[in-house]
Amino acid sequence: MNSRDRFLSALACQPLDRPPLWVMRQAGRYLPEYRALKARSSFVHMVQTPALAAEVTLQPLHRFPGLDAAILFSDILVIPEALGQSYAFRDGGGIEMASKIATRADIDALNPVAAVTDKLAYVSDTLKLLKKELGDTKTLLGFGGSPWTLATYMVEGGSSDDFEHIKLLFYTDRATFDALLEKLTDALIIYFQMQIVAGADAIQIFDSWGGLIAGPDYEAASLKWIRRIIAALPADFPIILYAKGTAPHLTDQAFSGVRAISVDWTNDLAIVRRTLPANVAVQGNLDPVLMQTTPEIVAREATRLLDSMRGTAGHIFNLGHGITPQARIECMQALVDTVTTWK
Numbered sequence: 001m002n003s004r005d006r007f008l009s010a011l012a013c014q015p016l017d018r019p020p021l022w023v024m025r026q027a028g029r030y031l032p033e034y035r036a037l038k039a040r041s042s043f044v045h046m047v048q049t050p051a052l053a054a055e056v057t058l059q060p061l062h063r064f065p066g067l068d069a070a071i072l073f074s075d076i077l078v079i080p081e082a083l084g085q086s087y088a089f090r091d092g093g094g095i096e097m098a099s100k101i102a103t104r105a106d107i108d109a110l111n112p113v114a115a116v117t118d119k120l121a122y123v124s125d126t127l128k129l130l131k132k133e134l135g136d137t138k139t140l141l142g143f144g145g146s147p148w149t150l151a152t153y154m155v156e157g158g159s160s161d162d163f164e165h166i167k168l169l170f171y172t173d174r175a176t177f178d179a180l181l182e183k184l185t186d187a188l189i190i191y192f193q194m195q196i197v198a199g200a201d202a203i204q205i206f207d208s209w210g211g212l213i214a215g216p217d218y219e220a221a222s223l224k225w226i227r228r229i230i231a232a233l234p235a236d237f238p239i240i241l242y243a244k245g246t247a248p249h250l251t252d253q254a255f256s257g258v259r260a261i262s263v264d265w266t267n268d269l270a271i272v273r274r275t276l277p278a279n280v281a282v283q284g285n286l287d288p289v290l291m292q293t294t295p296e297i298v299a300r301e302a303t304r305l306l307d308s309m310r311g312t313a314g315h316i317f318n319l320g321h322g323i324t325p326q327a328r329i330e331c332m333q334a335l336v337d338t339v340t341t342w343k
């Protein structure tokens, strides 16, 4: 069975001898070949240049041919950027946006249709290059941020510890909050439609900061908008939802129209599998810190997770969040070897 068939079967919750494997931030600073390219071009330049973005996307697959999916090399922040807020990385880590969304007038001025169609054609070009290269052998994953997660960067002006401004907006001026989320939802619908046309086999929505809003407000702040995006896309197209720190909401997420839920490492994946509807796949969920230990520890923990899922259908193996820059190549190799040879 080839990688793409394995992946699509897992998404369809069909029984398999072993789960397909990929990791979030699959291309990234833990790979010397990525660091070598980045020494010559900026991150944004690599993202915006289809030949370079495609090359970076494929780097992990060249090094680890056992991986079953390629994820587009890009960033969730290309949407705010196309809407007029460029981003940069802070020296000490984290994101700095060039400006902040502060007023209703700032939001009314955003033009989602023009932003995506005029400014993000390079994403479509990159996906087409990748589809041509991969054909039907590997799964090609597109992605984007959730409206809530993107709104946090746009209103906070970058990474934040407390998410104070976006929460204040949510609690004090719901109409303005909704206006922003609606613009982002519109942008993401067109953006994902573009990715589907360009050849993506599935799309992952990153609601990375969904766990930061108060539990009873998760629906109004985040899940409602995700549901709206999924409803606007072709009914049979698979969407994977990743959200960190949202364990109390897994069931609601499973009924949002997604094909798979990607869960963070704090969950016991076997319990999640037993709890969620059998037609929704689960993805995850090793703690990314394990990739900084030793190959023996990675093999032990990956086997423990695989064994805990034995006999279940609908599992895509992944980490519970993105691989870190400190991850060791030997550990990634041990993960690929363990998952692909597991019996």
Ligand code: CP3
Binding pocket: 023, 024, 025, 026, 027, 028, 029, 038, 043, 071, 072, 073, 074, 075, 076, 077, 089, 090, 092, 093, 094, 095, 143, 159, 206, 208, 321, 322
């Ligand atoms: O998974 C993949 O391999 C696809 C590429 C991808 C990147 N970012 C590349 C990247 C994906 C899917 C993302 C998503 C993303 N970007 C998210 C959601 C996923 C998550 O991890 O929760 C978020 C919150 C962002 C915003 C962002 N971009 C952050 C917080 C950072 C790290 C900044 C820092 O100081 O470490 C980035 C940078 C980034 N995006 C890198 C990569 C490979 C590292 C860039 C570098 O230094 O070379």
